[in-house]
Amino acid sequence: MPSRPSHYPFSAIVGCDAEPLDDLGLALVLASVSPEIGGVLVRGEKGTAKSTAVRALASLLPPVRVHRGDRFSTDPDDPAQESPDGPFGTGVPVEARPVRLVELPVGATEDRVLGSLHLEQALTHGKVSYEPGLLARAHRGLLYVDEVNLLHDHLVDLLLDAAATGRATVERDGFSVEHAARFLLIGTMNPEEGELRPQLLDRFGLTVEVAAPADPAARVEVVRRRMAYDADPAAFAERYRAAEEALAARIARARAGLGRVLLSEAALLKIAQVCAAYEVDGLRADIVTARTAVAHAAWAGRTSVTSADIRRAALLALPHRRRRNPFDAPGIDEEILDRILGGEDPPPDPPPPGPDGGPADDGGDGGSGPADPADTGPEPGESPGTAEDGPAPGTPDGPGPAEPEASHGADPDPATPAEPDARAPAPAPGAAPVGAAAPYRTRKLTVRGTGEGADGRRSRATGTRGRRVGAAPPGPGTGSSLHLVETVRAAALRPRDGGRLRLHPRDLRVAVREGQETNLVLFCVDASGSMAARKRMTEVKTAILSLLLDAYRRRDKVGLVTFRGRAAELVLPPTRSVDIAAARLDGLPAGGRTPLAEGLLEAARVLRRERLRDPRTRPLLVVVTDGRATGGPGAVGRAFGAADHVAGLGVTTVVVDGESGPLRLGLAADLARRLGADHLPVSEVSAEGLGAAVKERAA
Template identity: 60%
Template sequence: MIASYPFSAVVGLADLKLALVLNAVSPRVGGVLVRGEKGTAKSTVVRALATQLPQVEVVSGCRFSCDPAAPDPACPDGPHEPGAAAVRRPAALVELPVGASEDRLAGSLDVERALTEGVKAFEPGLLAAAHRGVLYVDEVNLLHDHLVDLLLDAAALGTCYVEREGVSVRHAARFLLVGTMNPEEGELRPQLLDRFGLTVEVRASRDPGERAEVVRRRLAFDADPEGFAQGWREEEAALAQRIARARDRVPSVRLPDKRLVQIATVCAGFEVDGLRADIVTANAAVAHAAWHGRDVVTREDVRAAARLSLPHRRRRDPFDAPGMDESLLDDLLGPDDPDDDGPGHDISGPDGSGPDGGTTGSDGTDGRATGPDGSEGSGPDGGPDRGADSGLDPDHSGAAEEGLDSGPPSGSGQDGRAGHGRPGEDGADGVSGVPVGGQVAAAAAPYKVRLLNVPGLGEGVAGRRSRARTAHGRATGSRRPDGRVRDLHVTATLLAAAPHQRDRGRTGSGLLLRPDDLRQVVREGREGNLVLFVVDASGSMAARKRMGAVKTAVLSLLLDAYQRRDKVGLITFRGTGAELALPPTSSVEAGAARLRSLPTGGRTPLAAGLVRAAEVLRVERLRDPSRRPLLVLVTDGRATSGGDVDRAAALLEGTASVVVDCESGPVRLGLATRLAARLRARAVPLSELGTVVHDHRKAS
């Protein structure tokens, strides 16, 4: 078996390592959501943590990892007798793939055997396998909503329930939940964000020295995984012992009423909804105190816990990015207490020694700046350089990393200059940048829009926009199953079996069933679509401050797409051509940011916008053939450059489309309405976009 990358060898990422350790010390903290760009070692750190968790004793032969000291009385493999044989094994690390089914996650009842043989057979899922271990969900924001709901309910209750066709099974499911996500691929709903105890933002360091050390260690690990892990064995063992001691200390840590009031003050001051934030912060503060060998929670423990538990709970609007003002946090906490020793005063144990009896560094290791062979720094053999690792310093606020330049500000050009591009022949810079004499219109607050959907019945990803055959929804019929029955239609099954009872020799009161009698439910629900916005940003749209209203309308449509679980894309056309401002993504925040900084001016290459839309949709059909597109064209219908509009419109034949007519004023040419007729699309005046359609059946 290939050795995993050592937790202690990870360079930097202090907040992430601290959040994971606090959950390892006290599962009551409620898990960690790790947000960050790709390639920042999110998965590496999570997998490395599992090796640091204390081993667990389980009842021998129990598929649900029951604790022999306190077995679950409702365990499907039980009841277990007192003193049952036990085995000791490492804590499990279970990974939930994005494409997992509900049966794979929660477990499945073999309904076919239950009906035909009278046998109650239950196959445990990943929640059972993760009991008393770690459940790791990579790309948690891409999971279907019903799976996320099921997962978080189990994490909150510590129990998994499986109920189907009158048969019920429950079992314990207590685990450390860790989810990772890239915000560029879409956000979680705020109510789901709130269910994660802590959250951490991860970004790659901009310090060349630290980045070089990351590469140096990774190359050494890839060249000799066993040898590299051996070099960190002492640090890993010390860290595991410290986690175990902190776990034992948690029940004895006291949370004074003064600290509880501080926690409530901070949560109220940041205007977080509900009381889950207060509870999570209190549990995290207790875990932080135990991790640092304290028996009483201090101000610094509360501060460290609040930094990790509150940022994602302040996100009110889907277009808001998680974050918090640390100066406000310090103001709400008040001045340091005279009886406190100051920030980070007890970063090791109560006796001032490290977990192995030596002096402790800020990362919980031995603090030496030497390699495993006693030499300083990182030698030619790729040995670890402890001095380069910030580790688990509780006072590491990430300020050094947060303050680093991560590129030009939002809405600016590549060179960081906002509002200045190369002027084109028509006095504009073409498509990118702001035209000379152009302007960037401001958008107002978004509003609720009417339902725009794709006609017909699809079979795409579950969502909330268009009608589709889905795994969840109302039953509309039955069919013969393809393979194993996943969703039995009991009535249809009985009706299929009833005519054959005499031929089968039925003599008793029960029906005689055969596998051919089984029927599966056909369900109809809603799917998410690809909503491709094609926005006219030409000079005619800037007239009479029309673009401000247009941006507000598109922002409202983006908000609607977020709520209906759609992918979105954004094409703008102005000047001499069209630009794909946002490739199709699940991140509506990115679309909102691009739209807010969208300049206007120049000619109207309408045909170019339509051609670019056809190209994007053609590629997306190959990438995601089950997701049906919806084209939303926002324009006044004018075309002053860019080719033949009729020929471009023909490329979009068969695509469900909506034309938002932006023409205004007392004299109207009706160009957008004629364009809608060419596209066989619905024409919706901009002023009527906010009309709420209450009868969804009529809207469909």
């Protein structure tokens, strides 16, 4: 196999250079052996060879046969696949070419992914011609998306459709094209930059978590190899040529032996028990685990699936499917897996029935001997003891070790008391953070007006996606989809030298579309003593957590500013990473004075900074307070001055009034008038009320 010095060799990656392969190498290899598994998602911190491993994988795959000149790479041996460039007669030669690795940029347009009208043919010759996109190029190859969690929603929808149907359909600009689009989808992401949409997450067959090695010797080896590759890529690739050829040959053998691997009924039952024990949604997990187990058996050179194959398959196929929401940590409890599999291989399927309807004679004792050893052990999850004997001692259901006698005189461990002391003093106000309740589904929040932010699923905006509402010359805020009718109309309205219509670059018009954008929801939360009541803070935290979950689904940013004591703090910088956000919110304390002015000014600084970073992102500011500004003389005046400053930013704001009791000063209402914000009374400050309040359409 010819060397490819432009790519780092797969077998030179630490972890992929020895048997057994690490999780990253094994997941990529198994998905290559059986593409029906559904692709691989690689999660990990930056600098962990995620992209290097993916780019090196393509050189290990066997070449594909295509018709010469076929831009859609249809299989000549599959009559069901029809190419838009066809039909191809017997005179068109068939050739073998390497598997393509197609990279999908996160900023790609829909036209680039699906294909579009060939502008040169349309404008020069007046001919409607289709230019294939990235999905056509990736057919029978690898489609790689780096930072897949940052992919725009409209591109995610396209990938979901193609992954589900294996085809791409284009209906636009006067032409209709449908072609096959079956590819091995590989995505890499850094969880710190945000999570992946659940629909796309479930489409990845396998997922792996990667991290930099902790062993200093392994880190030294990584650096040594990388420096050697950078110094002389060709010589480095030649050093690993034999290992690359052996690995490619093993992948080819595993592919060829895939159909000979036996997946017994007992193995299928074990897989079903594992998936049911982890309470995964749907049946895709069962199918993917079964396919992965078969691929692992073929990779190991076996002809039947064993418990080891099922275990490895479950560890790769289930962690990302058991997450009920993005706040759940990925991973699975391996003790459950060990208890179900029991370390024993599934028994083979029973022999076919004999002539009399009973089992065929296999030379045994006719069934008079002892039962199958697999049937004498406990059922999965059952204790070793029998039902009559009761649970075995020391098991979770059985009696534990005897309690120590009181006469021993040993004092109980103060760190682990059996019962909490009801007479113990309560913690000081603000000392212990108040937790949030379970998040709930929220209504949609929109910001007034029409923006030009990034494609999302929240507020109205003009951009590259949505319904077509007009046409304009190409420029910022417009899409790349040609509006052919308006282009011809602009050329017709321009004075002409002769009777023939000629198109000039200034006549070009592109479609203006109205869709939806993402937004920044910034909370400015009063965490002072007047707001420190446990129930109130629980409701506030629950509402923020729920909005964070909603923002995750809609691809929004969420930030959190709190003020208490003498200062304000940006507890959560604007982010899409729900894992980090949930952790910061859970540890939020309450108590002390109310520096309202400092909180508003800190929120204003965050909004100005985010506006500089991305002027198109429109924010919504939610201030949760009772309006009582304390902290010295002039605190109220400073708070109103800060409110005037925030109002000058032109940000849509909602003030949630946390004042309670029979005597109400109405300070939050005055603050809302200063801010030009909506004011919501305390009766709506509840888990449901606050969630509804901050998601009302801003007037």
